[in-house]
Structure formats: structure tokens, C-alpha cells
Amino acid sequence: MERFFRISLAVLISSVAVIEFYQVIMRYIFEVPVMGLDEILVYPTLWLYFMGSVNACREDTQIKANVLDIFLKTDRAKLKVRVVADVMSLGVSLWLTWWAWDYFLYALRIWKESPTLYIPTFYAECAFFIGMALMSFFVAWHLVKNLRRLSLPAMETVPGAQAKGV
């Protein structure tokens, strides 16, 4: 799994940079307009956003505030809060996935094509539903893991308590 995300994310972000750089070279050095490149760029960009977020869910490195943790003394209390947070995350995530599914069906029904190259935009739009579904899966996975830890009589560690940001 780690290998899949390392390679796919590296390929996606590199391709975005390379396509944009190619456009700069063609436009400003060779002074040749490249038609439709912006349309191509949408595909790796949207997949990059959603797969990046899926990986953040998988690694449990989504941006969090964890304000309550400051007031909690024991690891077990922190784990209970983590379980509550996971339950809330899963509820919201499933609700958003349901709406993303609705959007997926809408995109499939409309079958829009890009204006210059006539590429079906569905292949970029479906990233929303696939991304949300995978995020829900990883949120559920963390919930199960934390519930199992909570059921143990002596808890060893507190998972994912570190706040992260950019």
C-alpha cells in the first residue's frame, strides 16, 4: 500500500509540474500556443488532490486541532476522545460519500467533454467519489483499530494524536 501511494502520488504531482513547465517553455520560449493543455492538466490535478487526501486519511495525517487533548491527563481518556472523533468523522464522511456518489451519477449521465480536445471530463470527476469512498474506508479502519485498542485492558499508545498542518 505504502509503495502504491509513494509511486502514484510522486507521478501525479510530477506530471502536474512537468505539464505546467512544458506550457511555460512553449508559450514564452518557443512562442507557440499549446491548445488544450489546461484541459489535460485537470486530470492529474484532481486525482492528485483526492489521492493525496486519501493518503492523509490512511496515514492519519489529516489536519486536526485536537484541542481537548490538552485538557486530558490519561492516554485512555485521549483514546476515548479519538474514538468519538472517529465516529463523527465516519458519519460525516459517509454522508459526503453519498453526495459524491450522487455527483458521480450526475457526471456519468451528463458525460461532459472538454471544449478543445473533447476528452470526457468524467474520468477526472469520478476522482471525487472514489476519493471519498476510500477516505471513508480508511476512517472506518482507524475507528476499528482504536476500538480494539480501547477494548484492551492496558493501553499502550495513543494513535494519531499529533496535530499536523501546512
Add this chain to the structure above:
Amino acid sequence: MEIVTVSFIALGILVLMLSFGVPLPFCFGGALMVMVFAGGATMNGTMVWGFSQLANPVLLCIPLFVFAGTLMSESGIAASLLRFVNLFVGRIRGGLGVVATVSCSLIGAISGSGLTGVAATGPILIPEMESKGYPRGYATALVANSSILGLLIPPSVTMIIYGWVTDTSILACFLATMGPGILITFLFSVVNMVLARKFPLTLDPPKPAREAVREGMSLTARAVPALVMPLIILGGIYGGIMTPTEAAAVAVIYALPVGVMVYKGLTLKTFVTAAKSSATAVGAIMVMIVFSLMLSQIFVMEDVPQALVEGVFQITENRLVLLVLINFLLFFVGMIVNDITSIILLAPLLLPLMQAIGISPVQFAAIMGVNTAMGGVTPPYASILYLSMRIGKAEFSEVIRPAMILIIFGYVPVVFLTSLWPDLSLFLPGLFGY
């Protein structure tokens, strides 16, 4: 139930979920649920609108600037910049602290994020400062506070988002935070020089003139490829040659040969690691952005910002009081959420109020920028301070006092100056015709 009441309940749910440590995208999702179930908002059109916003080319510069910053950190470009700045002030008492502050400003001109500054300079600077006699807690606090300058010296991810959500020129927003950023750099340097008098510092012995010149020339020559990077980004953007997104792409591609062949810090393995960590950070930001945008859009459709303006004006119409209150609000929100969240959540809500009291969107960009930057080093949500502590192996108790001294004497005066002296943020944009 009135829609404004529902909106405040939605914001309450958002804060509650945040407190529990729910990931930010889902916190915004939770608030959206309240607006849909209790406020009667519809998700159909909002979903289509939100997704279409994600494909906006303006936003593309965020992943590219994040990637350029991470590559810079991995490649050794940052270390070269540090040695270059050290050349000028390294032998002065307290000079190494000035090196930390100025280097972070320079790195800010490449990366656009505060965490990159800490990651790039912290592992080099904190141990170096400690070995020269600076207390570890102070060195860690100084690097953390200085790294925030990455959010104020353009390009800045937060300003890209502010410009985008408020429909303000991104280039004008970049320039608006530059004045406050330079002033903070100056104030940090002064505070450092004052505090350094008390530290038992060991200074490098002076070198013979010829050796010093030779060393200076060698370090300058080695720093030239690194110094070209901010030149490409800022020169490209403000020279009218490239858009910010194009400049960011050029910076990414430029960092590759420079990192591999000149500074030799970049290998295939470090490149893939940098790409993956950048993509993960970008994904976490962008998905949060899409849901927060949907929430903002519902608020705007329901006239919540207008109701907020009317509600606040019923309390007071005094401009000064309002400015102080808004600064406190921004500071408080910055303490509990990260910079990007603060901006997405509050910029569309507060901008009509600011305009009503005569603050331009460009000046408000600077006010938000400085406040949210300060929030990054103010607990409980002080991601940059925490990362510095991890890098510097310092305890919270030894970091918090120097961090607070730097905030009180470095940030707080600039926060109020930015609000009360419009020229600090509007002079540079005015020069460029904004």
C-alpha cells in the same frame, strides 16, 4: 429556525468537532450537514459548484509551491542560503539569530509555507545555535517564529487562498504582506540582538582579510544557484513574465538539476519522498478547501455575512474598537485552527464588515495574514512551534517563554500597525498599480 441561528449552530458544531480532533475536511462536512438538515440548504448545486472550483487553475500554484518548498528543503538549497547569510552577520554577537530570521525570510520567498522553513532550517540552525551558546529553547522558538515569515514573504499559500476566496488580486495580496513581513524580520533581529547580550555566546575568531575574502567569494558563488530560485519566482511574477502557477512550476523544475548536481542533496529516493509528502499535504489542504468553500457559499447565499455586519454594528460602529475586536477574533481563531482554515472560514464572512468600516480587501489580506501567521506559533494549535520542538528536541516549558517574548515584541506591534497604518500594507501594492 432563522437561518442566521442555524449558521451559528453550524459554526458551533464545526468548533466542537475541531476540539475533538476530527480531521478538518470532516469538520466542514459536519457544518454542511447542519446547514442541509436544519437550514434547508441543498447539496445538489453546491456539490457541482464546489467541485468546479477545485479545477480552477489559480489553485494549481498551491501544490506547486508546496512541492518547490519541499524539494528545496531536501536538496540542500536552504543550507546554502544559510551559509550565505551567515557570511554577513555570522561574526557579530547575536548574528546567528539574525541569520535564522533573515534566512527564513529568504526561504519564504521560495516556499510559501511556514512548515517548510522549519523543516529546512531547523535541523541545521538549532544545533548550530546551541553549540554557540544560545539556549536550546530560545533557538527553537526563534526558528519557529521566523519560519512564519514564509507565510508573509511572497509567494504565500495563505494569500493565494485569501485572494481566491475574496476575489482580490493575488499579486496585490502577496505585496500587502511583504511590508509587515519585512518589519517583523527587522523586529525579530533587534529583539534577538538585545536578548543575545545575556547569553554566554562563543564567537568565531576573526579571520585574516585574504582568507575572509576568499571564503566570502566561495560561499557567494555557491549560493548563486539558490538565490536564483526566489529571483525566478518573484522576478517572474512581478516582471509580468509569468503567472504565479507558471513561476511555481518553473521553480519545481529548476530545483531538480540544482538539487541533484549543485547541492547534491536530491536523489531519486529523496525526490519520491518529497513528492509523496507534498502530495499528501496538498490533498489534505485541497479537500478541506472544497468543503469549506461549499459552506462559505451556503453562508453567502443565505446572506450570513450581511447579517453579521448588521449584528456587529448594533453593538458598536467605532472603527478602532471594531478593528481591535476583529484582531482579537482572528488571533483567537488562529490559536485553535491553522492559517488556511482561518482564512477560508473568516475572510468571506468578515470582508463585508471590513469594507463597511473602510478597510480595503488588500489591507484586510495583510491583517489576516499577520494574525493567522501569529496563530501558527500560538498554542494550542501551534503546528510550526510543535514541529520546531520536535526538530530542536526542546521541551514546551523551555520554548514557550522566548516564543511569547518574540510574539509580544515582534508580532503584536506589527498586527496593530497593519490595522492602523494602511500604508504599511498598501504602499507596495500601490507601487505596482493595485
